[in-house]
Amino acid sequence: MPTPERTSLEAIVEAARDILESHGLAQLTMQAVADRVGVRAPSLYKRVRNRDALVRLVAEVTLLDLERQLHAVPAAPDPRETLVELLRAFRAFAHARPAAYHLVFTNTPGSGRPDPALLARAAAPLLQISADLAGPAEALEAARTTTAWAHGFISMELAAAFNLGGDVDRAYEYGMARLAAALTNPA
Structure with a gap:
């Protein structure tokens, strides 16, 4: 048996x-x-197979969680509002699992990297709203700018690197609003 x-x-x-x-x-x-x-x-x-494969599995499950969280954000009548809600969900996700969040943005060895298709699926809501705001021709650039800003802010926040006082939540809201306005294509 x-x-x-x-x-x-x-x-x-x-x-x-x-x-x-x-x-x-x-x-x-x-x-x-x-x-x-x-x-x-x-x-x-x-x-x-090995530790790298285990790290990859953890990253992939994390990306699936992120995908679910971002896809759960309902579309608002104003795409700027949708972007703000996506960025709030992104931040909440990072706070819920900070180490896994950082793992997704870590340059792990090839065998430890998550499947690029999962990365694309997790990024799809941001790419769509970026196309709505900046236009299809600039969607990727807008999504990368948004991701870089949000990731930088969240990484500093999680590292307790904002040392000048003030309200960090308010600063994030400020940044989201300014970013959404800046990405809006005037056409």
Whole structure:
């Protein structure tokens, strides 16, 4: 009779995500995941090739979560409002899972990188609203500008790097409104 399964790929990935959030990427090891799911480390290799593959799976599940969160943002009558809501959802996502959020923006080794198709799917709502605001010819540039601004702001916020006082929430709202206005094609 075959040995009963003691864990699943889903349990392994969820354990890896928890370790990433609680202890950081450096502590995300096959042994730590095995300990968390209650198996010996060699048993993990039945489902995950190596640590890079595990990191990739975590990044991909994170991108799927981000995709769901961004696709859940309803379209507003004014595309600038939709952009602001997307950026709020993006920020909320980063605050909910900061280590996984940073992992998505990390230049991991080739085998640890998420599938580019997942990146494109997660970016689709932003690309669409960027096309609505700046026009189809400048959608990619507008989406990249928006992502760079939001990621930079959020990264500084998560690193507690805003040291001049003031209201960080208000600053984010200010930036979103200005960015949405700047991207609007006057045509």
